Amino acid sequence: MTAVVNEAAHELTALHRGRDADAIAAPMLRVEGVVRRFAGRPVVDGVSLDIDAGEQVVLVGPSGCGKSTLLRTIAGLDRADEGRIVLDGRDVSAIPAERRRVGLVFQDHALFGHLRVADNIAFGLKDLSRRERSARVAELLDLVQLSKLARRYPHELSGGEQQRVALARALAPRPAVVLLDEPFASLDERLRDELRGDVTAVLRDEHATALFVTHDRTEALAVGDRLAVMRDGRLIQVDRPQVVFDHPADRFTADFMATTSFLPAEDGGVYAARPHQLAVERGGADRVISRTYLGGGQQYLVRRSDGTEVVAGVAPDGPLESGDPCTIRTVATLHHLPPERGS
Amino acid sequence: MVVLCTVLAAPLVVVLWSLVDPAGDVWRQMWETRLPGMIRDTLTLVAAVLTGTLVLGTGLAWLVTAYDFPLRRVVGWVLVAPLAMPGYVLGMVWLNTLSDPLGARGVRSIWVCAAVLTFTLYPYVYLFARAAFREQSGHAVAAARSLGCSPARAFWRVTLPTARPSLAAGAALVAMEVLTDIGTVRMFNVSTIADGVIRVWFDNGDRDAATEIAVLLVGAAVLLITAERLLRGRARYASTTGSLPTPPQRLSPLGSAGALLAAATVITVAIALPVRRLVLWAQEAERNDQTATVAGDLGYHLGNTLRIAGAATATCIVAGIALTMVVRRRGRPGRVLGRLCTIGYAVPGPVVAIGTVVLLTTLERHGLLPGGMLTVGTFAALIYALTVRFVAAGYQGTDSSMAKIPPQVVASARTLGARPWRVATRVELPLARAGVLAAAALIAVDTVKELPITLLLRPFGRDTLSVWVWQATSQSLWSQAALPSLAILAVGMVPVAVLLYALERGAEVVS
Numbered sequence A: 001m002t003a004v005v006n007e008a009a010h011e012l013t014a015l016h017r018g019r020d021a022d023a024i025a026a027p028m029l030r031v032e033g034v035v036r037r038f039a040g041r042p043v044v045d046g047v048s049l050d051i052d053a054g055e056q057v058v059l060v061g062p063s064g065c066g067k068s069t070l071l072r073t074i075a076g077l078d079r080a081d082e083g084r085i086v087l088d089g090r091d092v093s094a095i096p097a098e099r100r101r102v103g104l105v106f107q108d109h110a111l112f113g114h115l116r117v118a119d120n121i122a123f124g125l126k127d128l129s130r131r132e133r134s135a136r137v138a139e140l141l142d143l144v145q146l147s148k149l150a151r152r153y154p155h156e157l158s159g160g161e162q163q164r165v166a167l168a169r170a171l172a173p174r175p176a177v178v179l180l181d182e183p184f185a186s187l188d189e190r191l192r193d194e195l196r197g198d199v200t201a202v203l204r205d206e207h208a209t210a211l212f213v214t215h216d217r218t219e220a221l222a223v224g225d226r227l228a229v230m231r232d233g234r235l236i237q238v239d240r241p242q243v244v245f246d247h248p249a250d251r252f253t254a255d256f257m258a259t260t261s262f263l264p265a266e267d268g269g270v271y272a273a274r275p276h277q278l279a280v281e282r283g284g285a286d287r288v289i290s291r292t293y294l295g296g297g298q299q300y301l302v303r304r305s306d307g308t309e310v311v312a313g314v315a316p317d318g319p320l321e322s323g324d325p326c327t328i329r330t331v332a333t334l335h336h337l338p339p340e341r342g343s
Numbered sequence B: 001m002v003v004l005c006t007v008l009a010a011p012l013v014v015v016l017w018s019l020v021d022p023a024g025d026v027w028r029q030m031w032e033t034r035l036p037g038m039i040r041d042t043l044t045l046v047a048a049v050l051t052g053t054l055v056l057g058t059g060l061a062w063l064v065t066a067y068d069f070p071l072r073r074v075v076g077w078v079l080v081a082p083l084a085m086p087g088y089v090l091g092m093v094w095l096n097t098l099s100d101p102l103g104a105r106g107v108r109s110i111w112v113c114a115a116v117l118t119f120t121l122y123p124y125v126y127l128f129a130r131a132a133f134r135e136q137s138g139h140a141v142a143a144a145r146s147l148g149c150s151p152a153r154a155f156w157r158v159t160l161p162t163a164r165p166s167l168a169a170g171a172a173l174v175a176m177e178v179l180t181d182i183g184t185v186r187m188f189n190v191s192t193i194a195d196g197v198i199r200v201w202f203d204n205g206d207r208d209a210a211t212e213i214a215v216l217l218v219g220a221a222v223l224l225i226t227a228e229r230l231l232r233g234r235a236r237y238a239s240t241t242g243s244l245p246t247p248p249q250r251l252s253p254l255g256s257a258g259a260l261l262a263a264a265t266v267i268t269v270a271i272a273l274p275v276r277r278l279v280l281w282a283q284e285a286e287r288n289d290q291t292a293t294v295a296g297d298l299g300y301h302l303g304n305t306l307r308i309a310g311a312a313t314a315t316c317i318v319a320g321i322a323l324t325m326v327v328r329r330r331g332r333p334g335r336v337l338g339r340l341c342t343i344g345y346a347v348p349g350p351v352v353a354i355g356t357v358v359l360l361t362t363l364e365r366h367g368l369l370p371g372g373m374l375t376v377g378t379f380a381a382l383i384y385a386l387t388v389r390f391v392a393a394g395y396q397g398t399d400s401s402m403a404k405i406p407p408q409v410v411a412s413a414r415t416l417g418a419r420p421w422r423v424a425t426r427v428e429l430p431l432a433r434a435g436v437l438a439a440a441a442l443i444a445v446d447t448v449k450e451l452p453i454t455l456l457l458r459p460f461g462r463d464t465l466s467v468w469v470w471q472a473t474s475q476s477l478w479s480q481a482a483l484p485s486l487a488i489l490a491v492g493m494v495p496v497a498v499l500l501y502a503l504e505r506g507a508e509v510v511s
Helices: A002-022 A065-076 A119-124 A131-143 A159-171 A189-205 A217-223 A241-246 A251-257 B004-019 B024-032 B035-065 B074-078 B087-106 B110-135 B137-147 B151-162 B164-178 B184-187 B193-202 B207-232 B253-287 B298-341 B347-363 B379-403 B405-415 B422-431 B432-450 B452-457 B467-473 B478-504
Strands: A030-039 A041-051 A056-060 A082-087 A102-106 A177-181 A210-214 A226-231 A234-239 A259-263 A270-273 A278-293 A298-303 A309-312 A327-328 A335-337
Touching: A002 B422, A030 A065, A041 A065, A041 A082, A041 A177, A041 A234, A041 A278, A041 B087, A056 A065, A056 A189, A056 B024, A065 A102, A065 A177, A065 A210, A065 B137, A102 A159, A102 B137, A119 A131, A131 A159, A131 A177, A131 A189, A159 A177, A159 A189, A159 B137, A189 A234, A210 A217, A210 B035, A217 A241, A217 A251, A226 A241, A226 A251, A234 A241, A234 A251, A234 B004, A241 A251, A251 A270, A251 A335, A259 A309, A270 B193, A278 A309, B004 B298, B004 B347, B004 B379, B024 B110, B024 B207, B024 B405, B035 B074, B035 B110, B035 B151, B035 B164, B035 B207, B074 B253, B087 B110, B087 B151, B087 B184, B087 B253, B087 B467, B087 B478, B110 B164, B110 B184, B151 B164, B164 B193, B164 B207, B164 B432, B184 B193, B184 B467, B193 B207, B193 B347, B193 B452, B207 B253, B207 B347, B298 B379, B298 B422, B298 B432, B298 B467, B347 B452, B379 B422, B379 B432, B405 B422, B432 B467, B432 B478, B452 B467
Parallel strands: A056 A210, A056 A226, A102 A177, A177 A210
Antiparallel strands: A030 A041, A030 A082, A226 A234, A259 A270, A270 A335, A278 A298, A278 A327, A298 A309
């Protein structure tokens, strides 16, 4: 069973790689063995990552995993202790931020409070003639649908509008790559979903190469072409969102992307099971601990006879109550994870 | 509330009232003689000192926030110290030190005077600028860098414009101090409007004319506040929630040496050299047995200064807290009223002094003052005038730090059954204490240095250290002014230290 699953995963990855191999151009952004230490401790610990022109990649990981530091290093706001950053074929490792052609969008928008919306967007367009500049500003205002608010000051805008100004400002000078640091974190959930779609569309229209940083796994799955999972300063897995979700590289990634139960495997490794892959049947040696209603269905926390706890989302025998004896059965092919060092 | 406001605003209303019945001949005579020169000198001096303090204060603030070098924290504190140095003391020292190279006439110029005031007043701009630079979103600078700005360009195009409201507030305070100054300008023969008020009052004994000139000062102050509001404009800070300021950039050994040298130069000019000179003079006075005035010795003057500064600070803080409490519970109309009765901060000392004298003598003539309590020349009358002048600092210090208390905190206290009084004393004030402390420190250091109000209203036999310095310097008896000057400096250092402590504890500088 495991072999089949792994083969499928490899096939998918190979398909994706194939696209890379066909591309004639070198990657737009190449991060090569970047290490950044603070007080001797590596915060970014040997990260390598290639992003193609026009590609959108999401860097996801728990708070403090080093993703923002990596972003600052790419932008040139922080210097790497080791490794190289190559942007559009040019080694920019020693080049200051202002000459790297990197766009930045922050969670707090970081708009210039003393400048009107149009002037914020025009800020980075200093090499253009007056007419070219206003044409480009108008184009971007139109793109982010803020033409009517061009004369406003940032504090007179809503959070979502500010975010779109920040995006337009970063895109205006046509940067080689746009870096977005938790761009939606300060917005409320509904607005976030809406804006996420808008921003992705705008980036596509501009053929922009983008690297998002987020700690929100739902967002990570929704946004990018590829997803890079980061933990303790290292990249654990870089692949299409669906591959990362269905075939996580390790237990951490599996659990980080969605609720995961781990069932022991014969080789000392584990099978990673999502709730929808586990059914709970009435009667047996296992026991229901609690039941949670999730809107779409029920989820059961079950203590198995061997003492482990699992979460199951399928209940063919109808609802069970806490304390009921039960049995756990797998209803899908599970993803196998080989034994991990140190676990 | 209304009573408190009336009491605090009355002296100013009185001064403005004199406009209703202007003495035409006085005006005409003034215009034909001294007034144009006074206005010109005032404007030149204000412009020069504003330029100086903005460059010096902003530059130093930028140095200690954007760069990292050995002793950075200590330098950051020490640069505030000149706040305790009165302009008339620094002026006295440099007048003497520079009279050799520049000549006795050359040194008495408006430019030397402006330089002296710059070195005593830059800490206001420095404090505001430092706070503004510290709280600015590092992300804005990062964004500017990624849009093609070098660090220096990012400073000019983003950091500085964003700090503009704070710089305007600091500059307004400086301008107000320059308008109010009488000790320093007199020393350098710069005849400003404030100086004119004092001269006409004392030398000509013409109180009506003095009051009328004082109106000009009110006009200048109003102009200043309007200018400040206009400078703030529509542009405001964008939201900067959750972003960290840019970490300071480590300077090379050479750069560090340069930074330390710059700071050391400022401190040498503003504190170190003057103190050395004052000590020498004080020793000379000691040898000549001139360590006291006819009124009393050092202890006597020191005691009076401490009593007056202490009482004025306490009154300002209590009145400020009372105002804050009432205003915060009255909503918008209360806020307007609050602004009105703290207008005193915008009114120069001599005006407040004259207003108080005119008000109290008028009231007394009509027998409206109970038992001679507030008669001119009493301790109470002096404290009253000082409160009118400085209550705004108490009010704004309390108000701004209370405004930062999340409304949910107050709501929680209320739902837990606390009455307004209990909410105020158990929740709001304790949370605002750093702000209140900072305000008290600023008021204390100002009242210790304060000259015009104290000079005009001091009770008989209550000469302070600043009055001693004034009397000695107006007769050019420098060595006799040294001892009280050193005492003012020493006393002033205490509130400056308290201010630094409060700022470290999260207090804000306000104007």
